[in-house]
Amino acid sequence: MEDVVIAGAGPTGLMLACELRLAGVDVLVLERLTELTRDSRAGGLHPRSLEVLDQRGMLDPFLAEGRPLPGTRFAGLPLDLSGLPTRYPFLLVIIQRRIERLLEARARELGIRIRRGVEVTGLRPGPASAGAASPAAALAAAETVVVETTTGPVETRYLVGCDGGRSVVRRLAGIDFPGTPATTTSILGDVELADPPAEQFLLQRTPRGNFSVLGFEEGWRRVIVDEAGATVADSTAIGFEDLRAMLIRVAGTDFGMHSPRWISRFTDVARQAACYRSGRVLLAGDAAHIHSPAGGQGLNTGLQDAFNLGWKLALVVRGSVDEELLDTYHEERHPVGARVLSNTRAQSALSAPGAHVDALRAHVSDMLATPDANRKIAMMITGLDISYGLGPRVPDRDLPDGTRMFEHLRTGRPILADASSDPVDSRLVNELKGFGEPLLIRPDGHLAWKESLGREALSTALRPWR
Numbered sequence: 001m002e003d004v005v006i007a008g009a010g011p012t013g014l015m016l017a018c019e020l021r022l023a024g025v026d027v028l029v030l031e032r033l034t035e036l037t038r039d040s041r042a043g044g045l046h047p048r049s050l051e052v053l054d055q056r057g058m059l060d061p062f063l064a065e066g067r068p069l070p071g072t073r074f075a076g077l078p079l080d081l082s083g084l085p086t087r088y089p090f091l092l093v094i095i096q097r098r099i100e101r102l103l104e105a106r107a108r109e110l111g112i113r114i115r116r117g118v119e120v121t122g123l124r125p126g127p128a129s130a131g132a133a134s135p136a137a138a139l140a141a142a143e144t145v146v147v148e149t150t151t152g153p154v155e156t157r158y159l160v161g162c163d164g165g166r167s168v169v170r171r172l173a174g175i176d177f178p179g180t181p182a183t184t185t186s187i188l189g190d191v192e193l194a195d196p197p198a199e200q201f202l203l204q205r206t207p208r209g210n211f212s213v214l215g216f217e218e219g220w221r222r223v224i225v226d227e228a229g230a231t232v233a234d235s236t237a238i239g240f241e242d243l244r245a246m247l248i249r250v251a252g253t254d255f256g257m258h259s260p261r262w263i264s265r266f267t268d269v270a271r272q273a274a275c276y277r278s279g280r281v282l283l284a285g286d287a288a289h290i291h292s293p294a295g296g297q298g299l300n301t302g303l304q305d306a307f308n309l310g311w312k313l314a315l316v317v318r319g320s321v322d323e324e325l326l327d328t329y330h331e332e333r334h335p336v337g338a339r340v341l342s343n344t345r346a347q348s349a350l351s352a353p354g355a356h357v358d359a360l361r362a363h364v365s366d367m368l369a370t371p372d373a374n375r376k377i378a379m380m381i382t383g384l385d386i387s388y389g390l391g392p393r394v395p396d397r398d399l400p401d402g403t404r405m406f407e408h409l410r411t412g413r414p415i416l417a418d419a420s421s422d423p424v425d426s427r428l429v430n431e432l433k434g435f436g437e438p439l440l441i442r443p444d445g446h447l448a449w450k451e452s453l454g455r456e457a458l459s460t461a462l463r464p465w466r
Contacts, residue, residue: 011286011303019412025313030120031118037100040325042096046091050062051396069090075347078368085380122148124148125139126146161287162306181269212225240266242263269288272338291345390447
């Protein structure tokens with residue numbers, strides 16, 4: 001029997017697998033694709049995701065392959081990241097294909113088993129599970145889960161669905177996925193341009209719709225276009241000529257596009273799983289939330305889902321704590337996902353054509369030009385303002401011994417600024433005095449305790465690591 005099975009070897013699934021294995025948990029990853037995706041897909045990592053990778057010593061290869069940009073966009077309006085309180089105040093432009101390759105390389109280094117060409121086809125309670133009134137209730141109450149796949153059944157203590165917006169795991173677990181329908185469809189393609197615009201990242205709004213021409217990598221551009229009021233059914237086939245025709249209607253030119261590498265579509269449909277945990281089945285990434293890619297938040301939110309869930313699931317699997325700790329995953333990450341859905345809906349509304357939206361955009365643009373408003377929205381889009389319980393993440397800082405705070409989180413262990421406590425790393429007791437008081441820092445870099453809360457609260461906070 002497996003300790004944890006992860007369905008999906010995208011960025012979220014691979015990040016979660018690395019977190020679990022770092023904590024000593026055996027994990028099996030099942031992926032329906034037979035090889036790494038060749039599609040470029042998402043195009044960047046936000047500052048908080050860069051911090052997450054830094055905290056696990058994984059960041060350098062990403063920095064080597066990516067390109068930093070000092071800003072991003074909110075509904076197409078400029079958003080400056082350069083003044084944010086982080087060691088990485090920029091958007092790292094790196095396409096998802098490269099992100100997945102680097103994460104899989106790390107997973108292989110850790111000895112994680114990845115089975116490709118395997119699809120999940122069914123879920124049922126394990127043989128030792130008690131009966132229940134309905135299949136969904138039985139699965140939610142199960143002591144183990146049997147995952148039916150195209151290569152045979154796999155029994156596991158926990159199953160995590162990281163299998164995308166059309167998640168089979170979510171559907172089989174009977175988890176509701178409410179939300180709002182699409183109001184527009186965008187077509188995108190990675191193409192070569194005979195007559196490209198001078199700007200490396202061109203975003204334009206017109207009375208007919210919106211279009212972007214983005215230079216992620218040398219030799220090709222990503223073209224994205226949507227037409228006002230136009231939606232395209234999922235069942236409708238689209239191709240290169242559809243992209244070209246829509247771009248000509250909206251932009252008045254096709255920039256001489258040719259040699260398509262990838263053609264796809266997306267909408268502004270926004271849905272979120274009603275619960276991120278149902279018994280021994282959990283959801284993360286797009287399986288838990290889908291939305292417009294405005295602001296580039298999808299992949300980053302998924303990575304941070306995995307970072308929140310990994311250490312908690314590892315503690316439960318190892319028997320260090322009761323499984324109720326897993327409920328805090330939903331409690332902490334569901335509001336984050338809900339906020340992403342909210343701000344992407346707002347960006348869709350701000351991108352619509354018409355004189356009324358023109359006026360609204362002018363006011364929002366003026367506000368974003370002020371430092372306070374720019375910082376507030378930038379902190380939200382990048383995830384740097386996320387708080388769990390006691391507050392936001394503990395910032396990285398240079399320490400007197402020549403190390404950095406994040407370096408001490410590389411093992412995935414908590415840090416306690418009190419040398420009298422054995423269960424956790426206490427090397428930073430003197431250096432952490434610089435924060436004003438002793439602290440207990442969670443494995444994900446968020447605060448679990450501070451001295452002003454009292455020693456009884458410390459005993460409670462330390463319980464998972466005793």
